[in-house]
Amino acid sequence: MPEFKNIAVGLVQIGNEFGNQYYIPYSIGLLQAYAQKCLKNPEKFSFLPPIYKKIRVDQAVASLNRTNIVLFSTYNWNFKLSLEIAKRLKEENDDCVIVFGGPQVPEAKDRLRELLVTYPFIDICCYSEGEVPSLRILENVLERKWIDVPAIGYMDGDGQFKYNTANARITNLNEIPSPYLDGVFDMLFKENPTENWSALLETNRGCPFSCTYCYWGANTRNKVYQYNLDRVFNEIDWISKRGIEFVVCCDANFGMLKRDIDIAKRVAENKIRYGYPEAFSVQNTKNSTDKIYLLQKILNDAGLQKGVNLALQSVNKNTLRSISRSNIGNDTFVDLQLKFTKNGISTFTDMIIGLPEESYDTFVDGVSQIISNGQHNRIQFINLTVLENTLISDPEYKKKYGLIIGESTIVPHHTSLESGPEVHETQRLVFGTNKMPKKDWVRTRVFCWITSLLYFNKLLQIPFIVLNRLYSISYRELLGLFTSKSEGYHYLSEITGFFVEKAEDIQNGGSEYVASQDWLNIWWPADEYIFIKLCKDDLLESFYAEAESSIRNYLNNKNIVLPPMLLENAVMLNRNMVKQPFVQEDIVVSLEYNLTDIYQGVLKGMDIHLQEKKIDVNIDRTTKKWATWEQWYKEVVWYGTKKGAYLYDATTN
Numbered sequence: 001m002p003e004f005k006n007i008a009v010g011l012v013q014i015g016n017e018f019g020n021q022y023y024i025p026y027s028i029g030l031l032q033a034y035a036q037k038c039l040k041n042p043e044k045f046s047f048l049p050p051i052y053k054k055i056r057v058d059q060a061v062a063s064l065n066r067t068n069i070v071l072f073s074t075y076n077w078n079f080k081l082s083l084e085i086a087k088r089l090k091e092e093n094d095d096c097v098i099v100f101g102g103p104q105v106p107e108a109k110d111r112l113r114e115l116l117v118t119y120p121f122i123d124i125c126c127y128s129e130g131e132v133p134s135l136r137i138l139e140n141v142l143e144r145k146w147i148d149v150p151a152i153g154y155m156d157g158d159g160q161f162k163y164n165t166a167n168a169r170i171t172n173l174n175e176i177p178s179p180y181l182d183g184v185f186d187m188l189f190k191e192n193p194t195e196n197w198s199a200l201l202e203t204n205r206g207c208p209f210s211c212t213y214c215y216w217g218a219n220t221r222n223k224v225y226q227y228n229l230d231r232v233f234n235e236i237d238w239i240s241k242r243g244i245e246f247v248v249c250c251d252a253n254f255g256m257l258k259r260d261i262d263i264a265k266r267v268a269e270n271k272i273r274y275g276y277p278e279a280f281s282v283q284n285t286k287n288s289t290d291k292i293y294l295l296q297k298i299l300n301d302a303g304l305q306k307g308v309n310l311a312l313q314s315v316n317k318n319t320l321r322s323i324s325r326s327n328i329g330n331d332t333f334v335d336l337q338l339k340f341t342k343n344g345i346s347t348f349t350d351m352i353i354g355l356p357e358e359s360y361d362t363f364v365d366g367v368s369q370i371i372s373n374g375q376h377n378r379i380q381f382i383n384l385t386v387l388e389n390t391l392i393s394d395p396e397y398k399k400k401y402g403l404i405i406g407e408s409t410i411v412p413h414h415t416s417l418e419s420g421p422e423v424h425e426t427q428r429l430v431f432g433t434n435k436m437p438k439k440d441w442v443r444t445r446v447f448c449w450i451t452s453l454l455y456f457n458k459l460l461q462i463p464f465i466v467l468n469r470l471y472s473i474s475y476r477e478l479l480g481l482f483t484s485k486s487e488g489y490h491y492l493s494e495i496t497g498f499f500v501e502k503a504e505d506i507q508n509g510g511s512e513y514v515a516s517q518d519w520l521n522i523w524w525p526a527d528e529y530i531f532i533k534l535c536k537d538d539l540l541e542s543f544y545a546e547a548e549s550s551i552r553n554y555l556n557n558k559n560i561v562l563p564p565m566l567l568e569n570a571v572m573l574n575r576n577m578v579k580q581p582f583v584q585e586d587i588v589v590s591l592e593y594n595l596t597d598i599y600q601g602v603l604k605g606m607d608i609h610l611q612e613k614k615i616d617v618n619i620d621r622t623t624k625k626w627a628t629w630e631q632w633y634k635e636v637v638w639y640g641t642k643k644g645a646y647l648y649d650a651t652t653n
Contacts, residue, residue: 007141009035010070010096011050012060012085014078016412018198021246024188025052026200027102027130028073029179034131035138036184037177045138049188051085054078057422060085065093069141071134074102076387077410081423083119090121097141101126101134103215107389112153113161124154127389128166131176173205173227180238181231189242198246199239199277203232203263207252211313212323212391213352213384216252229259233266240270245278253285255295264295268302280304284311293339300345307346307378307642310336315366318357322401324391330373337374338605346643348378353444354430355384356392356401360440364447368476371455372468376603377644378456381448383408383512386428402434411511411523414638431507438507443483445503446496450482452527453495458646459531459578460547463570465602466595467551470610471560481550489546491539495530502526520633528637531646535580536629544575563612565592573599576619577647579636581626589617596652620649 011032013025032047039045048067051060064070070089072082086098100122106112107127116122126133128151136149146154151166170176179185180199189197206224207216239247247267254260267280280299284292296308312327314320320327340347349370353363370379386393386405398405410425432438454460455475467473485493506512513523519532534540548571555562569591576589594611601608626632640646 006044007046007069007138008067009045009047009138010064010067011048012064012070012082013050013052013073014054014081015052016077017053017415018412021196021198022053023198023200023248024185024244025050025073026179026202028071029184030176031071031073031130031134033177033179033182033184034175035135036182038135039138047184049191052188054081054418057081057084057088061088061092064089064096067093067096069097069099069138072098072100072102073130074100074104076104076385076427077412077425079104080425084423087119087121097123097137097144099124099126099134099137101130104388109153109163111388112163116153116155116161120155124149124152126152129169131170132167169205169223169225171225173225174231178231178235180235197242197244198248199244200248200250201232201235201239202250203227203254203260204251204257208256209253209324209326210391211325212397213355213387215387215389224253224256226257226259229262232263236263236266236270240274240276243274243276245276247277247280249280249282252283254282255285255291260295261291261298264298267304268298271302271304277304279306284309293336296340296345297343300343305345307348308340309350309380310347310375311350312370313350313352314355314358314363315369316355316358316362319355319362322356333370334373341374341603341605346377347375348380348642349375350380350382351448352382352384353448354433354436354441356403356433357435358433359435360444360447363436363444364476364480367447367451368474368479371475374605376455376461376465378642379448379451381445381452383445383506384430386430392430402432403430404432404438405429406431406507407509408506409509409511411513411515413513413525414522417515417517417521417523426509429506442500442503442507445506446499447479447483449499449502449527449530450496451479452525453530454479454482456644457527457531458574458644459534459543460571460574461647462574462577462595462599463551463567465599466566466570469598469602469607471562473560477554478551481554482547486550489550491542492546492550498530499526520630520638524637525641528641532633532637535578540575540578544571547571563593563610566595569593570595573617573650574647577650579621579624579626579632579646579648581629581632583621583625586621587619589619591615591617594652596650616653618651618653620651623649 011028013028015023015025028050036042072086074082089096090098098121105125105127106115112125112127115125124137124146133149133151140146140149146152150164153161153163156162204224204226208224271277296305299305310333313325337347351367367379391397392403405428407426408429410427432441436444455464464475464478467478468475482492483496485496514526514529515523516529534543548567551567573589573591573595576587592612592614594613594615596617598608598610626635636646
């Protein structure tokens with residue numbers, strides 16, 4: 001343990017591991033950088049390297065037990081672990097001042113008081129931008145006088161709750177030094193030389209929108225402030241020169257500002273110059289079709305994007321009004337989808353389950369519409385989380401829309417299984433509304449997994465597209481065939497039953513994902529888990545036989561007569577194109593119709609007519625091969641998700 005100066009400051013911002021990488025604790029680094037710049041006597045303070053990942057509570061306490069004050073940056077994925085560390089630390093070092101900040105801290109007076117009463121080992125809670133309050137707390141830590149500290153709640157010496165109002169936001173963000181450029185993380189990197197890092201990049205703060213489920217817009221009062229562009233460029237250079245592979249841009253609406261084009265170009269240039277970053281993730285603005293396309297083309301051409309997010313959340317007008325969201329219009333969505341598709345740029349779309357005014361019917365109709373409008377790559381189905389300081393957490397709002405809220409264990413997908421974690425983090429999820437009762441939420445959740453498995457994991461995408469395009473059978477109808485148990489279909493019923501049990505498990509407090517020690521020892525999304533199971537347990541032939549029979553029975557019941565062998569050809573083609581490990585030879589599949597032309601045409605936004613003619617389809621199964629199941633799990637199922645890379649390439653003679 002090093003010798004400290006007068007005041008030792010501990011820093012805690014615990015993040016999750018993603019693919020053997022950890023995020024640099026940027027938020028807590030900002031607090032340190034600002035304090036070191038603005039403290040009247042900075043030489044009196046020693047800042048410890050931050051705790052940035054999940055470690056044993058006793059280990060964390062041991063590293064902090066000689067501190068005078070500890071600043072915790074909290075969110076729902078680290079809140080309970082932070083509480084346990086703080087509690088144990090206070091037991092061992094009662095003189096240590098415990099400060100909690102971050103989005104998990106409530107702004108409302110009654111909620112803030114409740115937090116302090118529930119967890120009396122917390123001395124101060126900061127509910128707004130943290131730079132100025134943290135500075136003032138540090139300046140007064142020896143005297144412990146908090147009366148002039150903005151945006152905090154605390155208990156005074158008499159046990160009375162005190163609430164200090166917030167100052168105006170920092171409008172000149174350049175007053176805040178960069179923790180990257182000012183060396184805040186130098187010691188962290190030095191002490192962890194083998195760690196793989198991901199970085200956060202903040203080019204502005206704020207959001208002009210006020211979606212009711214989002215913390216950002218409402219709590220930045222709709223104002224957006226910018227960092228100096230030179231600073232942003234220098235931070236990008238810092239990230240690139242240190243070989244950091246993955247960068248998340250924190251801007252709520254990247255592309256909203258004209259200069260965002262220059263930022264994207266700088267990242268792309270650095271990828272060429274330094275080889276890093278390898279990926280650059282952004283949240284697109286909704287107000288400029290041309291800028292979205294140009295930005296994403298720059299990033300895609302540089303190999304920095306796995307997919308472009310054309311986020312919608314819902315297409316139900318009543319829902320959009322209830323959540324105060326302005327979507328990109330339907331015409332804009334279709335236009336962008338076509339542009340990206342024609343240029344070979346993958347897209348995906350977000351949809352949120354459980355939003356107000358959304359019923360089972362409106363949701364599944366919305367999914368069907370989005371697919372019909374050209375989203376053939378991926379819809380990301382997201383369970384609605386109730387975050388602190390959002391409108392949907394307000395009691396009146398919850399009452400108005402009949403929100404049924406419960407707790408679910410937080411487990412990030414594709415992260416390593418933890419053997420007996422000391423603290424399980426939880427989140428509040430919406431499990432039902434006045435328009436979507438709990439049973440319908442389960443139905444909706446099952447429909448989403450079925451859609452992901454059959455359409456976006458591409459197990460039945462080809463026959464679904466053929467039937468939709470040639471016979472106008474809606475995607476809702478086709479997907480709905482597989483959302484309930486059917487007598488005589490053993491494997492299909494097992495899949496549906498598994499999804500129902502998993503949805504009910506989430507409602508009962510379980511995690512959103514499925515653990516597998518055998519398959520990379522990670523947490524899998526339920527649809528990916530079933531996809532792997534079908535392949536690994538050699539069940540694909542049985543699955544396709546039942547799926548074809550189910551579709552055939554539906555067509556017969558609807559008196560829809562297909563040309564001979566059309567359905568059989570579509571199912572057979574799809575089955576032979578599913579990527580598998582241990583395959584050593586290409587294959588030729590003989591068809592009676594131009595199904596590959598129709599399928600590929602739809603993916604490209606083209607309308608190809610059915611032709612009855614003998615066609616040999618060459619399926620390329622050897623350009624890319626997987627010699628182990630582990631390699632296949634990772635590269636096809638995990639990494640291929642956003643690009644929908646589940647099928648081999650196919651060409652016709």
